[in-house]
Amino acid sequence: MHILILGGGGFLGRRLAKELIQNGGLDQDEFGRLTLVDIAFAEDRLHDSRLEFIEADFSDQVTITNILQQQPDVIFHLAAIVSGEAEKNFQLGMKINFYASLQVLELCRKLAIHPRIVFASSCAVFGCDVSRIITDEVAPKPRSSYGTQKAMVELLMNDYSRRGFVDARSLRLPTIAIRPGKPNAATSSFVSSIIREPLRGKKASYPVPPETPCWILSPKHVIQNFIHAANIDEKLLGEDRVINLPGLTVSVSEMINSLEQIAGPEVTKLISYEPDAFLQSIVLTWPPYFETLRAKELGFVSDSSVEEIIRSYIAEEGIENIKKQH
């Protein structure tokens, strides 16, 4: 079996590749080949004889045509321009988040064997009325270009699947916390920063009021959910291939309090509130309350507490010298 990860150089793509190499996990078959595509890869690349790195822009027609002609069986499509950047650079967002995804689908439609696709969509397809509980039947009404582009690709993934051109499943990801690495242009970047940065002695700020609830999922569980999505029998999904992933609703102050319980006030005193109108205009339209019945019935998973998320992060990153003061 040949697996392809678009966006394989990103944080989630790399972690997914690592998991597949170490533990396999796809039911269909053992994979003989894992191709990662991204515009850049970190210097400390993963090593495995089954791995292939393609440093290229997947939106380039020649590049993606050549890649898809190798008939991947499963495609994880994680490549995207993040929310903040897609809002500031409309054309770039349309190009990568929408047109390039449509191009992948069009090329897959013409393949002899139609691949299974796991598409990383986002809960940013929802907007406004944040008090509302989002069920599996609530309409996406994005309040960002990023959310719009993701919602359009979900519709395409459904129609192309219905017609038998591909076998897609679109996962609406909560905000992923805690992302390692550096802050990025995602408007939700602060959700990770306020935990990650103080833990390495650096300052961090949040742009929304501390009582703001967020809908989050850990990297560990999103990877587990990606692999689970690739394994679900098409018949169990029916014609609606869009799944609101389960997550955890937690406020900014709850995250900070939990960090203080774990790492002490010396760490959390590095965190401050710095209101940002641009970030608020997007983040405060994301609903934080979900009822993810379908995802749970299908066996998708989430975290039990923010404490679990922080402790996992500390363990995964090998962070030491945590001065627990309570």
Place this chain on the structure above:
Amino acid sequence: MHILILGGGGFLGRRLAKELIQNGGLDQDEFGRLTLVDIAFAEDRLHDSRLEFIEADFSDQVTITNILQQQPDVIFHLAAIVSGEAEKNFQLGMKINFYASLQVLELCRKLAIHPRIVFASSCAVFGCDVSRIITDEVAPKPRSSYGTQKAMVELLMNDYSRRGFVDARSLRLPTIAIRPGKPNAATSSFVSSIIREPLRGKKASYPVPPETPCWILSPKHVIQNFIHAANIDEKLLGEDRVINLPGLTVSVSEMINSLEQIAGPEVTKLISYEPDAFLQSIVLTWPPYFETLRAKELGFVSDSSVEEIIRSYIAEEGIENIKKQH
């Protein structure tokens, strides 16, 4: 003011143009110019000094660029490949219903003055679970490529409006009944045929069981709603520019019974049930029950009874010799 109707040669486009010429109706200003674009126009064209006919494919880039460079103030976008044809010819549907609409938006984005757009979307964006009542918050889950393409354009219309590139309003049209003329490739074509054809002494059939409920709106009221949509203050709409139009839920047998009341059994005996698997696969996924609170608050209108719809049609078409036998 310059008004543009894309799809101006179709049944609704022509009727809208006639209404605008005869009664005006746009609050912004008297219009000095009305441009109709379509691939073909009927021989008996409307006559008015303000009218301009462009017989061309609006999906052609040069054509639409030239048309839009004339800076229309209001665009009624009614051009489409109908549902049955878009299902059978996937690429043609994508080209006209999706890409060409995106091209219109992209060109409008680059104009000095961003036009108001009234986009004819469709209740075909909804699919499955037909027992459910569709409120303004229910997610579109199309079960046809036509519905998918319409839903994608709605998302674009919203995002382009939010960003100030256009000022759009997308109306989700119920099945329009009774359409004059000939049966067409719309999967809902039978809803009109079963009234129109027997009234002129011709046979007609319906492809779904007689108890099947349909969600319908008369041509008269859809035209009134198009004009109303063009007049609504942007502030009243906010960021969600998609409106489920009001309509009437009526079963096939109720339509036939009403026709019999009006025109007698000599007419309705021309109607028969001829099951069609392809048409059922689409029509039976369209929800017939709606709660259109937002549309009603905004002042959109619908019909009071199927009898009113049939009697209006008979009057508009000047049909005589109705042998009322009851």
